[in-house]
Amino acid sequence: MSVSVRELALQARAAALEIAALSGERKRVALAAMADRIEQHAPQILAANTRDVAAAQSRGAASHLIDRLRLDATRLAAVAAAVRAVAALPDPVGQLTHRESRPNGLVIERVRIPLGLIAMIYEARPNVTADAAALCFFAGNAVLLRGGSEALESNRAIATALREALHGQGLPPAAVTLIEDPRRECVLELLQLHGLIDLAIPRGGESLIRFVVEHARVPVIQHYKGVCHLYVDAAADPQLALRLLIDGKTTRPAVCNALETLLVHAEIAAAFLPAALAELHVRGVEVRGCERSRALGPHVIAAREADFGCEFLDRIIAVRVVEDFEAAIDHIRRHGSDHTEVIATSDPATVERFVDALRSAVVMVNASSRFSDGGELGLGAEIGISTSRLHAYGPMGAQALTIERFVVRGDGQVRHPLSSP
Numbered sequence: 001m002s003v004s005v006r007e008l009a010l011q012a013r014a015a016a017l018e019i020a021a022l023s024g025e026r027k028r029v030a031l032a033a034m035a036d037r038i039e040q041h042a043p044q045i046l047a048a049n050t051r052d053v054a055a056a057q058s059r060g061a062a063s064h065l066i067d068r069l070r071l072d073a074t075r076l077a078a079v080a081a082a083v084r085a086v087a088a089l090p091d092p093v094g095q096l097t098h099r100e101s102r103p104n105g106l107v108i109e110r111v112r113i114p115l116g117l118i119a120m121i122y123e124a125r126p127n128v129t130a131d132a133a134a135l136c137f138f139a140g141n142a143v144l145l146r147g148g149s150e151a152l153e154s155n156r157a158i159a160t161a162l163r164e165a166l167h168g169q170g171l172p173p174a175a176v177t178l179i180e181d182p183r184r185e186c187v188l189e190l191l192q193l194h195g196l197i198d199l200a201i202p203r204g205g206e207s208l209i210r211f212v213v214e215h216a217r218v219p220v221i222q223h224y225k226g227v228c229h230l231y232v233d234a235a236a237d238p239q240l241a242l243r244l245l246i247d248g249k250t251t252r253p254a255v256c257n258a259l260e261t262l263l264v265h266a267e268i269a270a271a272f273l274p275a276a277l278a279e280l281h282v283r284g285v286e287v288r289g290c291e292r293s294r295a296l297g298p299h300v301i302a303a304r305e306a307d308f309g310c311e312f313l314d315r316i317i318a319v320r321v322v323e324d325f326e327a328a329i330d331h332i333r334r335h336g337s338d339h340t341e342v343i344a345t346s347d348p349a350t351v352e353r354f355v356d357a358l359r360s361a362v363v364m365v366n367a368s369s370r371f372s373d374g375g376e377l378g379l380g381a382e383i384g385i386s387t388s389r390l391h392a393y394g395p396m397g398a399q400a401l402t403i404e405r406f407v408v409r410g411d412g413q414v415r416h417p418l419s420s421p
Contacts, residue, residue, distance in 0.1 A: 005189040008177050009144060009196045013117045015172035016142035020114045022171075024091030027138050030169045031087035034137075035080040037161040037168075038130060042076055045161070048153035049126060056124075056150050064254030064313040068124045069151055079127045079158075083134040086380035092399040093140045107409040112402040114140030116198040119190055120383065121146045121212055123204030126154035131381040132201075133162050133176040139401035142175040144197070146190060148204070149182035156180060191216040201396075203384045206311070221396070222388040225311040226256030226339040228369045231328045231354070233345035234267040240366060241344035242276055248342065248369040250283045254313045256385065257340055257372040261308060261318045263328045264293070269321045273297060277319075285315045292321035309335040325350060329357045336360060338387040340372040361387055361394035 022030075038045070049071040056069055071079075098110040118141050120132040129145055136143035147155040155178055163173035179186055191200060194217040201221045202212040209224050230248060232241045248259035264273055269292065277297030280287055287293075288303035300319065307318040308331070322328045332341055342364040343354045351365050362372040372395065374382025379397025386392045392400035 002181070005179060005181075005186050006193065006196070008174075008179060009117065009190070009193050011174040012142040012144050012177045013196055015174040016114070016117050016140075018172055019137060019142055019175050020093070020116075020140040022140070024093070027091065027140075028087040030166065030171060031083055031134055031138060033165040033169055034130070034134065034162050035083040035087075037165040038076065038080040038083065038158065041157065041161040042073070045076060045154065045157040046071060046073065048157040049151075052126075052151050052154050061150065065124050065150070067252070067254040069126070069154070071126055071154060075127065079130045082127075082375060082381040083130055085375065086134040086138050086398060089138070089380050089398055091138070092402045095399075095402075097404055104413050105411065106413055109407040109409065110404045111407050112399070113405055115401055115403060117142050117144065117196060118383075118401065119144045119146065119193075119197045119200040119218070121187060121190070121200060121202045121204075121208070123148035123208055124150050125203065126151045126158060128203060128383075129155045129158040129178070130162065132383050133159075135381055135383045135396075135398045136401055137175060139398040141198075141401055142177070144177050144179060144190065146179040146187060152180065152182060187212070188215055191218060194218055199401075201384050219390075220388075221384060221386045221390065221392065223256070223339070223385050224387065225337050226258070226385070227260050227309055227311050227335060227337040228257060228340045228342070228372070229261045229263055229332050229336060230259050230342045230344065230369065231263045231322075231332070232265060232268060232272055233325065233328075233343060233347065233350055234265040235347040235350060236265075236268060236272070236344040237346055238268070238272045238275070241272060242279060244342060244344055244366070244368050245276055246279060246283065249280065249285060249317050250315070251370060253315050255370075256311070257369050258313070259317060259342070259369050260310065260312055261320070261331075261335065263320055263322050263331055265325070265328070266292075266321055266323050269293070269296065273319075273321070280317065283315070285317055287317055287319055289319040290321060293319040309337075311337070325353065329354070332358060332360075339385065340364060340369045342367070342369050361385060 095112040122128045159178040162176045166173045197218045202209045273296040281299045287300045288307045289300040294300040338360045340362040341360045374395040382395045
């Protein structure tokens with residue numbers, strides 16, 4: 001008889017108590033064992049992934065979904081390397097983040113502790129199984145993994161390797177629990193487990209995240225979509241801007257940190273856009289542009305207003321010529337998703353105006369949007385990118401899976417002295 005979602009959550013929550021008490025060194029040894037097991041299980045994991053990809057292709061899945069789903073030897077090696085990178089980070093649990101003494105002699109400390117049990121709900125990304133497990137474990141948490149049905153065999157194979165590593169280390173395998181039932185009812189049940197689950201993190205398409213937010217009775221980290229902009233300022237180096245554009249749009253179009261919109265200052269448009277549009281065309285990118293950009297490139301098709309807020313996840317980009325800096329900021333504020341924004345400029349004053357004007361989770365200055373990634377930003381890996389302004393904002397690593405609490409040290413202080421009876 002299959003185990004219910006609630007029972008799996010109870011087992012994982014019990015495991016979380018044990019994981020929370022582990023030392024940093026003990027967790028690092030266990031993570032090394034997890035990475036080793038992934039490598040040892042590579043033939044089984046890749047065979048399982050081949051079956052998942054074949055099934056997805058037979059169903060006519062979109063190319064960006066297939067790209068996210070597919071593993072090969074290089075990508076799987078990167079998954080194991082990410083687990084080791086997490087182990088190399090400072091242990092966030094027990095970190096003293098603030099300490100002060102009050103006039104009454106109380107010593108106030110803020111110390112990081114684990115969240116507890118985290119539910120990870122995701123689509124078509126088998127690498128998330130390992131990333132989420134490693135980050136949650138290192139932060140002293142247990143994790144309930146509910147991946148999409150399209151990656152079920154891949155997720156099962158990876159989770160098996162991770163759980164074997166935990167068992168081999170004398171730790172509870174329930175700390176990494178995969179919910180294999182593909183029915184949506186299981187997600188609904190998971191989201192109702194108030195008091196058992198401390199945080200739900202959905203990672204996938206906009207429809208999945210809206211479903212989770214609408215039905216959850218537990219806290220949720222939100223990241224609806226990544227509508228990332230590159231603004232090429234009048235003071236930009238054209239060659240630098242072109243590198244950012246090509247890297248941001250073409251290296252892996254199906255990921256959330258890929259560029260979706262190019263904004264170009266009117267003063268530099270005639271010098272920059274013809275070459276940029278030609279480069280995009282050569283690389284198979286469909287350009288949907290405003291009238292001014294269409295006049296500068298023969299292959300640009302007319303953009304609809306909806307294109308300027310769209311996460312294409314494909315070799316498609318929207319292009320608009322803007323009159324000035326203020327027009328660029330206004331466009332980003334109206335159409336952005338608070339994910340990642342990029343400016344190309346050599347003017348330091350414009351840089352600071354750009355940084356100050358936007359509240360996006362990540363702002364890049366003369367650097368590719370593709371660096372908006374936990375691994376690239378020194379987090380080892382990421383469990384997701386938060387665009388909701390809660391305790392975490394932007395790419396989330398192990399530290400974002402802990403919270404601060406107050407520890408107050410005294411020597412008998414009371415708020416009100418005892419009065420005579």
